[in-house]
């Protein structure tokens with residue numbers, strides 16, 4: 001499952017950061033998940049709950065912020081946030097747009113206990 005490998009690399013990232021900051025445990029992990037990232041938040045948090053048990057994150061709470069899609073229109077030059085998976089500018093209906101947010105998954109913040 002896709003989400004399992006994501007969580008495994010997330011755990012590795014957390015372990016490394018905890019070590020770097022000499023933290024004994026992580027209290028909270030905050031993620032940003034773009035709607036176009038292909039990551040399913042429900043599956044991800046389930047995988048997290050499974051994997052965290054034997055990691056530095058075993059008491060951590062997972063906070064997921066879903067990042068909507070943000071388009072920059074190359075036609076009317078407006079930036080808009082859209083709720084659906086589209087590349088059409090909601091203002092002028094042009095499809096000459098660039099996705100500027102909502103495509104990736106990112107670790108936003110770790111709350112650690114040192």
Ligand SMILES: [Zn+2]
Nearest residue numbers: 073076089092
């Ligand atoms: Zn436009």
